[in-house]
Amino acid sequence: MRITYYCFPDSMDVRERALITVRELRGKTDITEVPADVSDETLERNFPEWVDTTVTMAKKLMKAYGGHAVTQHFDRDGGLFETTPVTLKGNNSRFKYNQHL
Numbered sequence: 001m002r003i004t005y006y007c008f009p010d011s012m013d014v015r016e017r018a019l020i021t022v023r024e025l026r027g028k029t030d031i032t033e034v035p036a037d038v039s040d041e042t043l044e045r046n047f048p049e050w051v052d053t054t055v056t057m058a059k060k061l062m063k064a065y066g067g068h069a070v071t072q073h074f075d076r077d078g079g080l081f082e083t084t085p086v087t088l089k090g091n092n093s094r095f096k097y098n099q100h101l
Helices: 014-025 040-046 055-065 095-099
Strands: 002-007 050-053 068-074 080-085
Touching: 002 055, 014 040, 014 050, 014 055, 050 055, 055 068
Parallel strands: none
Antiparallel strands: 002 050, 002 068, 068 080
16 A cells, blocks of 8 residues: 655745645635634644645645655555655656565
8 A cells, every 4th residue: 555645845834735735635726715714723733734645646736836745655464664755757656566565
C-alpha cells in the first residue's frame, strides 16, 4: 500500500492553505475566500500542513505552490518499510514497491 502526503511551503499563510485545500483537494471551486470570522486556530485544526493526496495531485500542487511531498510504502503486515520523496521529473514507479511484497 502507498500513501502520499503533500506538505505546503512554510511561508504559506494558514488561510491560503485552507483555500487551496478546499479548492484543489476537495473540488469546491466556487469558494473564493475563507470567511473572516473563522479563527486561525480552527483553520490549523481542520487544514493541517501535511495532507493525504495522490502522487498526481501532489505534483500539481508542487508545481503551482512549491512545498514537497513524500510517499510512504507499507508491506502487507502494515509496517512502513520505505519513504520516498515525490519528484517532479520521472514517474515514481511502483517497480521497487512491488519487489518488497
